[in-house]
Amino acid sequence: MANVDQLGAAVAANTVIGPRGPKPRKRFSRNNIFLYGTLIVVGMYYLLPLYVMIITSLKGMPEIRLGNVFGPPLEVTFEPWVKAWAEACTGLDCTGLSKGFWNSVQILIPSVVLSIAVASVNGYALSLWKFKGSEVFFTILIIGAFIPYQTMLYPIVIMLREIGLMGDLWGLVLVHTVFGMPILTLLFRNYFASVPEELFKAARVDGARFWQIYFQIMLPMSLPIFVVAIILQVTGIWNDFLFGVIYTKPETYPMTVQLNNIVNSVQGVKEYNVNMAATLLTGLVPLVIYFASGKLFVRGIAAGAVKG
Amino acid sequence: MSHSVEIKKLDLEFGPVKVLQNLDLNINEGEFLVLLGSSGCGKSTLLNCIAGLLEVTDGQIFIKGNNVTWAEPSERGIGMVFQSYALYPQMTVRGNLSFGLKNAKVPKAEIDKRVARAAEILQIEPLLDRKPGALSGGQRQRVAIGRALVRDVDVFLFDEPLSNLDAKLRVDLRVELKRLHNQLQNTMIYVTHDQVEAMTLADRIAIMKGGKIMQLSSPDEIYNKPRNLYVADFIGSPSMNFLEGHLEGGTFKVDDMVMPMDGYEFVEAQPSDRPVVIGIRPEHVVTGELVKNLPLQYQVDIDLVEPMGSDTLVYAKLGKHPFRIRMDGQAVVKAGQTLEIGIDTSRASLFDKATEDRL
Numbered sequence: 001m002a003n004v005d006q007l008g009a010a011v012a013a014n015t016v017i018g019p020r021g022p023k024p025r026k027r028f029s030r031n032n033i034f035l036y037g038t039l040i041v042v043g044m045y046y047l048l049p050l051y052v053m054i055i056t057s058l059k060g061m062p063e064i065r066l067g068n069v070f071g072p073p074l075e076v077t078f079e080p081w082v083k084a085w086a087e088a089c090t091g092l093d094c095t096g097l098s099k100g101f102w103n104s105v106q107i108l109i110p111s112v113v114l115s116i117a118v119a120s121v122n123g124y125a126l127s128l129w130k131f132k133g134s135e136v137f138f139t140i141l142i143i144g145a146f147i148p149y150q151t152m153l154y155p156i157v158i159m160l161r162e163i164g165l166m167g168d169l170w171g172l173v174l175v176h177t178v179f180g181m182p183i184l185t186l187l188f189r190n191y192f193a194s195v196p197e198e199l200f201k202a203a204r205v206d207g208a209r210f211w212q213i214y215f216q217i218m219l220p221m222s223l224p225i226f227v228v229a230i231i232l233q234v235t236g237i238w239n240d241f242l243f244g245v246i247y248t249k250p251e252t253y254p255m256t257v258q259l260n261n262i263v264n265s266v267q268g269v270k271e272y273n274v275n276m277a278a279t280l281l282t283g284l285v286p287l288v289i290y291f292a293s294g295k296l297f298v299r300g301i302a303a304g305a306v307k308g
Numbered sequence: 309m310s311h312s313v314e315i316k317k318l319d320l321e322f323g324p325v326k327v328l329q330n331l332d333l334n335i336n337e338g339e340f341l342v343l344l345g346s347s348g349c350g351k352s353t354l355l356n357c358i359a360g361l362l363e364v365t366d367g368q369i370f371i372k373g374n375n376v377t378w379a380e381p382s383e384r385g386i387g388m389v390f391q392s393y394a395l396y397p398q399m400t401v402r403g404n405l406s407f408g409l410k411n412a413k414v415p416k417a418e419i420d421k422r423v424a425r426a427a428e429i430l431q432i433e434p435l436l437d438r439k440p441g442a443l444s445g446g447q448r449q450r451v452a453i454g455r456a457l458v459r460d461v462d463v464f465l466f467d468e469p470l471s472n473l474d475a476k477l478r479v480d481l482r483v484e485l486k487r488l489h490n491q492l493q494n495t496m497i498y499v500t501h502d503q504v505e506a507m508t509l510a511d512r513i514a515i516m517k518g519g520k521i522m523q524l525s526s527p528d529e530i531y532n533k534p535r536n537l538y539v540a541d542f543i544g545s546p547s548m549n550f551l552e553g554h555l556e557g558g559t560f561k562v563d564d565m566v567m568p569m570d571g572y573e574f575v576e577a578q579p580s581d582r583p584v585v586i587g588i589r590p591e592h593v594v595t596g597e598l599v600k601n602l603p604l605q606y607q608v609d610i611d612l613v614e615p616m617g618s619d620t621l622v623y624a625k626l627g628k629h630p631f632r633i634r635m636d637g638q639a640v641v642k643a644g645q646t647l648e649i650g651i652d653t654s655r656a657s658l659f660d661k662a663t664e665d666r667l
Contacts, residue, residue: 198394198467201361206408206455207382216407220398 057081057276064272080273084281088274090261093250097278100258103169104238104285107254110173112233115180116226122181123188124214128200138189145182153246160247167249175247176237184229191225192218227293235286255282311370312337312495313358313463318367320353320519327353328519331367335497340489342506343499345516346542351499354516355465358497359388372462382411384463387456391468393448395440401451402436405458412459419458426457429488446477453488466498470505482508503543507531515539533573533657537664540587540657546621546632548587552661555584560658562586563627565606571654575666583661586653590621590634594650602650608633610645622647 026032052069057080059073086096093099126138156175157166165171195218203213244254253261259282263275313335320328327350335341343351356362358369360381368377376384395404402423409419427433430450440448449469456464469485470478486509489496500506506513507527514524515538523535534540540548553562560567567586599605608624608631615621615637622633622641626649633649641647658667 196392196394198390198392199396201356201359201381202388202390202394202452202455203396203407204361205359205381205386205388206459207380207411208407212411217396 053276053280057273057280059273061269061271061273080271080277081281083271084262084274084278088262088271088278090258090265097255097258097262097281100253100255101281103248103252104255106169107172107176107244108234108237108285110170111176111180111237112230114173115177115184115233116229118177119181119184119229120188120222120226121214122185123190124192124218125210126185127189127192128195128197128213128218129210138185141182141185143182145186149179149242153242157246166247167252169248169252172243172247172252172254175243176233176240179243180233180236183232187229187232188222188225191222195221231289231293234289238285310337310373311335312339312372313497314368314370315354315358316368316370318354318357318369319365320350320357320362321365326519328357328364331519331521333514333521333524335495336511338493338495340486340496340498340509340511342510342513343497343516344501344503344506344513344542346501349516350519351501351516352467353519355388355467355497355499358384358463359386359465360384382408385461386463386465387459387461388465388467389449389452389456389469391471393440393445393452393472395448395451395455397440400437400439401432401443401454404440404451405436405454408455408459422458422460426454429457429491430454445473446481449473449481453485457492462495464494464496466496466500468500469498471500471502478505485509503545507543515542532655533666534587535666537585537587537659540659544589546590546634548589548657549593549626549629549631551586551588551626551629553584553586554581555579555658555667556581560584560586560653562629565627567604567651567653567656569653569656569658572656572658573654574658579667584667585659585661585664587657587659588651589655590632591619592652592655593631593633594652595633595635595639595647599648599650602652605648605650608647608649610641610643610647612643613641 055072056064056069058076058078060075060077060079063074084096085098087094088096122141126134160166160171160174165174199217200213203217208216239256240254241256241260244257245260248254248257259278262278311334313333315331315333318328318331318333319326331354333354343354345351353362357364358371360376360379360383364377368375370376371384371386381388396407399407405423405426406419409422414422423436424433427436430453432447432450432454435443435447435451440451443451449472452469466485470481473481482505489509498505498509507530510527512524513527513530515522515530517538523530523539525533525535530539530543534543537550541550551560551562553560555561555569558569560569594602606626608626610622610624611630612623613620614623617637619637620635620639620641622635624631624633624647633647635641659665660667
């Protein structure tokens with residue numbers, strides 16, 4: 001009580017001198033030092049390997065043999081990059097990563113387009129055009145997300161063989177489309193479920209049918225969630241190794257498989273600089289996609305998270 | 309007068325829940341009908357059934373004599389306005405207005421003509437090329453009304469269209485809606501939980517509870533002659549005072565008070581003696597000089613006074629029963645005083661205590 005009285009007296013006496021306006025903040029408070037210190041340490045932890053990869057890829061082999069892993073290159077050379085792209089050997093084939101890159105592009109584009117097109121219509125139908133058994137259908141689809149891929153590898157080999165797509169790029173496209181379905185459908189369903197129901201009703205009163213509502217009302221509203229889906233699919237499919245190595249053959253190997261073959265070849269000298277350049281080249285596509293659409297990505301994730 | 313909308317024995321069930329039960333409703337050509345009730349009474353559900361947005365479990369719906377029970381919403385000749393406006397965010401106002409017409413394959417020239425006319429009626433011409441995001445709440449709701457207007461429909465359906473607007477705008481738009489109805493003379497069905505909107509707009513009000521219509525009559529009759537206790541309690545703000553007592557030989561008795569029911573219009577000629585509830589509206593309690601004109605006076609003890617400017621609300625005790633009285637705004641009363649009041653029983657309502665129906 002005494003404290004309150006003192007405070008009251010102080011307030012009465014010092015109305016002008018007392019705290020006023022925005023509360024001042026210390027720049028180097030203990031909290032800030034701790035926060036930024038942690039961030040810097042964690043950032044270094046993740047960036048150091050990247051740094052080593054980049055400088056190693058710019059060094060010649062003699063310089064690498066000196067063993068100074070963290071030192072910057074004395075003589076910058078882009079030869080390892082050129083070699084990784086066009087000349088590195090996998091077995092007898094010495095065309096570098098370029099063939100794998102184009103294979104990957106040919107797998108990536110149809111897989112991303114097809115999986116997102118089907119999943120968005122799935123999500124739209126499952127959230128707004130509920131039919132008898134739609135919840136059961138959705139549950140079954142979601143269960144698919146929890147089954148380990150490895151258990152399905154061989155059954156898929158048989159299925160692809162039976163329909164004549166084993167070893168074909170389109171076989172791999174089909175596999176990627178199917179395996180993207182559970183998570184993408186969930187993503188789109190939750191997004192469309194957050195669209196006000198009255199908007200959908202208004203469109204129905206206005207005489208729009210299933211496809212008109214999808215294309216004219218829902219699609220223009222859902223750019224952020226499409227960006228999320230594109231990022232998920234591009235990174236997932238580009239980085240895929242397991243399906244790529246199993247369902248294709250050497251002429252149609254995606255980039256990741258070829259990278260593995262270059263890096264893990266046991267014959268001859270280990271060309272660390274070429275390996276680093278090849279790895280960086282392979283990782284470039286998801287990185288570019290992520291940096292180009294990072295802001296939209298965050299917005300889309302948040303939009304989908306509001307209601308689910 | 310022909311019926312514009314006819315609903316016959318409508319049932320709607322969501323699983324085990326019966327939302328609408330054996331509901332019959334006839335709406336006249338050009339009528340403004342308000343569906344009024346607290347949330348969960350089935351009023352919006354009924355409107356969605358009429359619109360064709362919900363499939364009915366049983367029963368039939370006729371619009372202009374056509375059985376539309378199985379028809380698509382766009383084939384029913386209805387336009388609908390929603391609480392959240394539900395404008396298509398990526399289209400301009402013009403795009404919003406013409407979307408339904410384009411779907412119906414109306415020729416371009418005709419679309420332009422109808423959009424221009426609707427824009428003129430609703431005074432939204434300067435807004436036609438803006439997107440909904442750049443409009444205020446009132447403007448958005450006008451566009452939403454316009455979307456129903458351009459389609460040249462027989463029946464307008466409103467689902468709590470003013471609930472998202474602020475108080476002043478709500479009053480303005482309410483007046484505009486009434487003017488619009490006078491001008492267009494369309495059938496309008498309007499869902500609300502706001503009794504002021506219902507009383508001011510409606511030709512007839514249907515008060516709903518638990519999926520049934522409790523009373524369907526003019527606002528005047530609903531206010532003055534509520535058919536049962538629920539309606540009596542629901543309509544009026546502040547709500548009616550209820551006293552439980554006995555009807556003995558045409559006189560209401562509670563504790564040691566008597567209220568002769570002279571001048572009260574009984575539904576049946578000579579109701580027998582039974583336990584009853586009397587309902588007296590706070591604004592029908594007589595105070596001041598006029599009390600002398602009534603045969604009997606009563607004393608109330610004032611608990612609390614709420615001055616509201618236009619009138620004063622008095623919370624008092626009549627005997628041991630809480631009793632609200634609405635007095636003139638300039639009345640000088642204070643808590644703790646006693647007040648002499650009179651009760652005009654010809655304006656009161658009597659209900660059977662067991663059945664809760666009007667006597």
